[in-house]
Amino acid sequence: MPSEITALRASFFDFTGVVSRPEEIADRARYLEDGVLLLEAGRIVGLYAWDARPPLPDEVIDLRGRLIVPGFIDTHIHYPQTEMIGAYGEQLLEWLNHYTFPVESQYHCPDHAATMSEFFLQQLLANGTTSALVFGTVHPQSVDALFSAADAINMRMIAGKVMMDRHAPDALLETPEQSYADTRALIARWHGRGRLSYALTPRFAPTSSSALLEKVQQLRQEFPDVWLHTHLSENPQEVAWVKALFPERQGYLDVYHHHQLTGRRSLFAHCLHLDDREWQCLHETDSAIAFCPTSNLFLGSGLFNLKRSWEQGVKTGIGTDVGAGTTFNMLQTLGEAYKVGQLQQYRLSAAEAFYHATLGGACALDLHDHIGNFSAGKEADFVVIDPAVSPLQRLRLSHSKDIWEQLFMLMTLGDDRNIAQTWINGRAVWSRDAGCTQR
Template identity: 80%
Template sequence: MPLTKDTAIRASFFDFAAIAEQPEAILEHARYLEDGVLLLREGRVVGLHEWQSVSEQLNPHDIIDMRGKLIMPGFVDTHIHYPQTEMIGAFGEQLLEWLNQYTFPVEAQYHCPDHAAQMSAFFLHQLLANGTTSALIFGTVHPQSVDALFSAAEALDMRIIAGKVMMDRNAPDYLTETPEESYQQTRALITRWHERGRLSYALTPRFAPTSSPALLEKVQQLREEFPDTWLHTHLSENPQEIAWVKALFPERAGYLDVYHHYKLTGRRSVFAHCIHLEEREWQCLHDTDSSIAFCPTSNLFLGSGLFNIKRSWQQGVKVGIGTDVGAGTTFNMLQTLGEAYKVGQLQQYKISAAEAFYHATLGGAHALDLDHAIGNFNPGKEADFVVLDPAVSALQTLRIGNSKDIWEKLFVLMTLGDDRNIAQTWVNGRPVWHRDAGEKAA
């Protein structure tokens, strides 16, 4: 009997069926179907099958034929600043000077709800145009920045985690707040948005230098009141930043210990960068089951340093990929993975295509504690995926054509690929972006 209730998509498919504890295990969990069928029902995956095994059960009129395309789970961006979209590619500074010269003035505009709404729509469109279906996102200190972002994401049915910046010192007066104001505004946002559909909230102290002990106490209080929220902040990005933290918190054992003291490490705690970690900090991240967002384009652009991805495997610390727009220079995960490869090469560590795409999909979902919901095509998962056209230029066509296997094709895709390779993006079982249309489909 034909299967008529399901959406059936025929194409090539690639994903990872299970979490990998070590890089050697990634290949064991990799799944490639050159001619497969993805069955969807009511926004969820029913199953992924070889075409020959189910073709006779399918109604030919119900099949969406995408042969020639490669479909994989939607990309997961584990660290990005949506307000910084409008100052991406700002010239000439490292972290602390860059914040003062470029970031803070731009973020000042988000007191305006109309501006926040306009930029939220633009930002989400950029994510979708680059195949990213889920992200962990910084807003600004203004509650209206988060209201606008969540409202726009809710209309698209996207799974995102976001939060308003919490910041009470060492920043311009127009972007600081009292600890009590930060607590009250954040609490109201959590109550309004957390676990509303596919939306989740992240407590978002910008970083230790802009957080007084009194503010961090308020963050801790909120984490205790709402233990299923996320914690999203920065850690050990820049040597001058680290020295500043040690001067501001001399009573703490180091940068990470500032957060750990206030019980802000843990399973849903995501620390961006982590380039210059000390031995005990690696151990603390492992012991607390915290996660790292590896942001290669940002780290290179600001001259911050090289993240030691090999060490993260050795220490058993979960890692996802972050574009970190706007210090990061692209929304595109393919380009970001290409830069991650170069960061590894500079440290004599070869990031394979399998490892790269693992971190961008299921590994990123695992780092965000979302692997139960997204990240692969296992039955019951939410149907977020990207449709890739592997060869959209003469050079790509040449290299894909002479690639001997799927691994070489994926490596070529992540080193030569860009937003042109994104053919479609699907969210919760619906196509929401088409390359040919150049805009949201819904």
């Protein structure tokens, strides 16, 4: 039996191709004030201007007045930290000890992990996020629960269990051998199942002995198509600690590079305090960065140099970094990214911001052949945005002369109220009116 074509009429915005310089972004932008998107079997058939539409099915979903953009891609987030978001008063290392480790110790319980996985995915969908690169905890059951919940709605998800064997509470530590065995079993169980992928997830260098990193390296060699997800140079005290723990290495990044953990599908969160040699290494190895503005500001860690990432040719996506990050909402996160740029005399345009949150994030995750825009054949993940849900937004929208001002208004005044629907794999799985995931 032929599958059904779904047609949606609305305004549409995306980017038609990957760029290497910010000056190219606006030229790759595509805006259709009145367009129609055709879907079939979970994929994009095509995006057309309404006046140039092909033959359509009898029923067209009319969403005029709404703006449809590709689903937001969160390149760094911790699902177990959802329940401690907004924890007061610490910088990174103290924050881990006072808040993070106690919360993560609960995830040995499969029921707790399942409950929080469902809640976490609900938050992603309610905020228009359709793909994410996610930290679990050291417990395999934390990853089993998250992947099970994502698989139930056919959501594209990359995740992994934390790997760490020192400098954490005893209940959260494992031996390198145990970490290897548990991770290997998770890869066999989940990697490549549906739209799920696995990420090797050493928490960061301070909680990783050389013996553990050797096991991560072994897994990377055995499974070269998995991802590598960790932290790098988030906090000055952390950087100094790494230098003391690994005096034989040339710097923080060299701890990972020495173990062959840089490269395509390696994503390093934060990267606030890199030296010239580390920037060059990220470029030469085709590694990627997650820019996490809300958590960098919340923990007082520093300001990410987005201009430098362009100059060095390092792929960069946006991470909400919940729970140090203070919102699941990508619109609010982009607003904070703009302010980080302003503090460094870098003007983050709406075009560049939405690029990083969609196709740029897909590129950082090496998923740009699958998601990130409305090209024919791509997976049909997108978000329906109501551009004016408050009197203030309606007033500002009435004075917006083009799509760029409309997008900038959304990233400075927008929040979860603007998310009307979230579509996963060609199906509306979350609706603001319904207020819940639709299975």
